[in-house]
Amino acid sequence: MTEQKKDLMEKITSLCKRRGFVYQSSEIYGGLAGVYDFGPRGVELLNNLKRAWWNANVYQKENYYGLDAGMFKHPRVWDASGHTSGFSDPLAECKKCNNRIRVDKVLNAIGISADEKMDEKKLNELFDENRDKISCEKCGAKDFSKVKKFNLLVKSNLGDFTSEGLEPVYLPGEACQGIYLDYKNIVDSMHPKIPFGIAQIGKAFRNEISPRNFLFRVREMEQADTQLFIRPNENKDAYERIKGEQWNWLLSLGVKKDNLQWHQHENLVFYAKDAWDIEYKFPWGFDELMGIHDRSDYDLTQHMKFSGVDLNYMDQETAKKYIPWILETSMGMGRLSLVVLLDAYDEDELGGEKRVVLRLSPKIAPVKVAVFPLLKNKPQLVEKAGEIYKMLKKEFAGWVEFDDNGNIGKRYRRQDEIGTPFCVTVDFDTIEKDAGVTVRDRDTGEQTRMPISELVEFIKSKI
Ligand code: GAP
Numbered sequence: 001m002t003e004q005k006k007d008l009m010e011k012i013t014s015l016c017k018r019r020g021f022v023y024q025s026s027e028i029y030g031g032l033a034g035v036y037d038f039g040p041r042g043v044e045l046l047n048n049l050k051r052a053w054w055n056a057n058v059y060q061k062e063n064y065y066g067l068d069a070g071m072f073k074h075p076r077v078w079d080a081s082g083h084t085s086g087f088s089d090p091l092a093e094c095k096k097c098n099n100r101i102r103v104d105k106v107l108n109a110i111g112i113s114a115d116e117k118m119d120e121k122k123l124n125e126l127f128d129e130n131r132d133k134i135s136c137e138k139c140g141a142k143d144f145s146k147v148k149k150f151n152l153l154v155k156s157n158l159g160d161f162t163s164e165g166l167e168p169v170y171l172p173g174e175a176c177q178g179i180y181l182d183y184k185n186i187v188d189s190m191h192p193k194i195p196f197g198i199a200q201i202g203k204a205f206r207n208e209i210s211p212r213n214f215l216f217r218v219r220e221m222e223q224a225d226t227q228l229f230i231r232p233n234e235n236k237d238a239y240e241r242i243k244g245e246q247w248n249w250l251l252s253l254g255v256k257k258d259n260l261q262w263h264q265h266e267n268l269v270f271y272a273k274d275a276w277d278i279e280y281k282f283p284w285g286f287d288e289l290m291g292i293h294d295r296s297d298y299d300l301t302q303h304m305k306f307s308g309v310d311l312n313y314m315d316q317e318t319a320k321k322y323i324p325w326i327l328e329t330s331m332g333m334g335r336l337s338l339v340v341l342l343d344a345y346d347e348d349e350l351g352g353e354k355r356v357v358l359r360l361s362p363k364i365a366p367v368k369v370a371v372f373p374l375l376k377n378k379p380q381l382v383e384k385a386g387e388i389y390k391m392l393k394k395e396f397a398g399w400v401e402f403d404d405n406g407n408i409g410k411r412y413r414r415q416d417e418i419g420t421p422f423c424v425t426v427d428f429d430t431i432e433k434d435a436g437v438t439v440r441d442r443d444t445g446e447q448t449r450m451p452i453s454e455l456v457e458f459i460k461s462k463i
Contacts, residue, residue, distance in 0.1 A: 008283050012341055013214050015356070019418050021045065021341070021366075022215065034211030034219030036334065041418055044366035044398055046337055049253070050201055052363060053224050053333075056249050057199045064197035064226070065186055069178025071203055072158050072169050077181065080306035081299065083173045086270045088149040089116045090123045091209045096141035102209040103127055103147045106134055117267040123147045154205040154219075175202030175223040176328060180299045183229070184311055194315060194324060195230045195238065201333065215338040216282065222333040229324040231315070235294050239274065239327055243292050246329050247278060250289075254361035255343050261286055271298045280339045289339055290331035297323040340364060344419060350445045353409070358419030359443060362462045367420040368399040369459055372411050374427040376404040385426040388437065388452060392424075395456050399463075416442055422459060 016022040021042035025035035038046050058066045078084045090103040103123055107114040110133050114126050124147045127134075135142050155168035172178070179198045186198060201224045211217050230238050243262075251257060263286070265275040274294040279286040300323045304311040312321045344358040362368060371389040373381035382404060389402040401420070403411045408425065415423050421442045429435035429449075436451040439458070450458060 008342070008345065009214060011356075012338070012345060015345075015358075015417065016042065016214075016341070019414075021418075022337075034208055034217070036215060036218060038337075041366040042337070045340070045360075045364060046333060048364040048366065049333060049336055049340070050224070052253065053201070053249075054199070056245075056252075057197075057224075057226050061197060063192055063195070064199055065190055065192065067179060067182055067186070067198050067200040069175075069182055069200065069202060071172055071178075072156070073172065073177060073181065075167065075169055076306055077177055077303075078153060078170050078173065080302040081174075081177055081180075082270045082302065083153055083170075084151070087153060087173050088151045089209055090118075090120070090147045091150040092127065092144040092147050094136040094139060094141055095143040095145060097136060097139040099136050099138040100209050101134075101136070101144070105210070110134065115267055117269055120147060120149050150207070150209060152206040152208065154207050171205035172202065173204060173206060174330070175200060175204045176225045176227060176330060177299075178202055179225065179227045180303055180326075183300065184309065187313060192229075193317070194313060195228060195234075197226050197228045199224075199226045201225075213282070213284065215334040216287070218332075218334055221335075223330055224333055224336075225328060225330045228327040229313070230327060231318075232297065232322055232325050235273075235296070235325055235327060239292075239294055242327055242329055243276060246290060246292060246331075250278065253340060253364055254359075255280070255339060259343060260289075263288070269293075271295050273298075280342075282339075282342065289335060290329060293328045293330070295326040295328055297325050299326060300324065353413075355413055355416050357416040357442065360419035360421075362421040365419045365421055365463075366399070367401050367415070367418060368396055368463055369422045369424060369455075370401045370403055370411070370415045370420050371424045372402075372408060372426070373404050374408060374425055380431050381426050381428070384430060388424060388426065388455070391452075392455065392459070396459065412440065412445075421462065424455065 019041055020039035023037045023039055024031040025037050026032045058064050091100055092103050093100050104114040104116050107126055110130060112126055112130060127147050131142060153173050154171040156171055157165055158169040160167040160169060179200055201222060204221050204223050206219055208217055208219050211219055228238060228242060250260060259281040261279050263277045263279050268275055272293045273296045276292045277288040278290040280289040300311045311323060313324050314321050340360060344360045346357050346359055348355060348357060369392055371385050373385035375381055389400060392400045412423060423440040425438045430437050436449050438447040439450050440447045
């Protein structure tokens with residue numbers, strides 16, 4: 001990453017902390033790597049993204065069903081899914097300071113094509129060929145252990161009363177397994193006609209060897225998944241269609257088209273028949289934002305084999321019984337939050353003053369409108385602004401803020417920095433001439449006067 005781009009990540013991380021978007025978990029204890037907390041503004045942004053996603057992927061779709069499966073699952077689930085044997089990343093350890101590196105990513109950084117799906121032998125060969133070019137980022141040594149595959153599943157002792165932890169229950173390595181396990185319940189209770197979809201936003205945990213780049217690679221994440229159940233071999237058109245839908249949905253959030261690209265996997269993960277990523281242009285280069293996978297009948301076949309329960313679908317239209325194939329879209333909501341923040345971040349000059357501005361789409365901005373009295377020490381202005389604030393809060397709840405701290409310019413700057421699209425100011429004309437309020441546009445800085453009675457409809461029309 002160039003200094004300028006590293007600088008952008010630092011600016012975003014610092015803005016997120018300063019303005020209540022995202023904090024490092026357990027910060028007062030020195031932090032816990034790979035885990036983040038969403039603060040008051042962050043949780044609004046995240047919830048707006050989740051709501052927009054749910055709307056597009058459940059409510060606006062025909063024949064899609066929502067789900068919220070429990071996180072813990074029977075331990076055999078992860079044997080059936082292939083995660084206990086095949087869900088691993090390559091690790092090497094610095095012999096001098098014990099720092100652990102993720103080998104495929106370190107090789108990528110020096111221009112060598114490698115990924116976590118390669119076997120240990122191949123990864124060791126590539127690593128050995130390039131050892132002289134790789135030094136430990138912590139101590140600078142070039143003395144690493146051999147490459148070993150490290151399983152990413154996180155274990156818990158839920159319901160395991162053997163003191164040695166002999167019967168671990170895993171935290172979900174991918175949220176979608178909950179969908180496969182409830183597929184039969186949904187078929188039996190909702191009687192969906194194929195093709196049908198199941199959508200879920202659920203937590204997943206991975207023992208990532210080197211969590212990094214803020215929200216990009218974390219150990220605790222939330223995945224938004226859709227699984228489309230289709231007739232065998234009817235995957236081609238449907239796959240293209242869901243690829244297009246997800247791409248367009250990202251654009252509808254305001255993400256810039258030039259910052260997105262497609263990437264097809266050459267080396268496939270154990271469950272996939274075909275896999276494409278939508279990549280975003282992060283400060284370190286294009287990298288995965290969302291995975292779109294053709295999983296064929298892999299998952300249901302595996303679960304049928306391991307559970308002994310018949311997972312065939314009885315197709316009333318064709319009078320045939322079969323295991324449906326599955327097309328998946330999967331995206332980390334934290335990673336998406338980082339993408340919209342990076343994409344919206346801007347520094348410009350307005351009215352001769354430099355400012356930082358988040359040009360978030362009003363649809364996802366954590367605060368839609370801020371209300372100010374022009375002067376803090378004029379009770380009639382403060383009172384009127386308070387009334388308008390309450391009126392807007394009834395309509396927009398947590399999306400409204402009141403601010404009378406510092407001069408008006410400073411208040412605008414603060415709201416610009418968190419991406420608030422509109423600021424409403426009560427001034428003397430509001431009180432003395434019944435002339436409404438000023439509404440200031442974040443992007444242009446332009447102010448227009450508007451009757452108070454039109455405010456709610458105006459904001460609604462923008463979000
Ligand atoms: N069910 C399929 C699945 O889990 P994946 O490609 O491993 O596939 C899907 O993950 C998405 O989840 C990724 O595209 C990314 O957005 C997000 N994701 C995966 N690992 C992540 C991590 N360590 N930190 C943040 N997001 C992650």
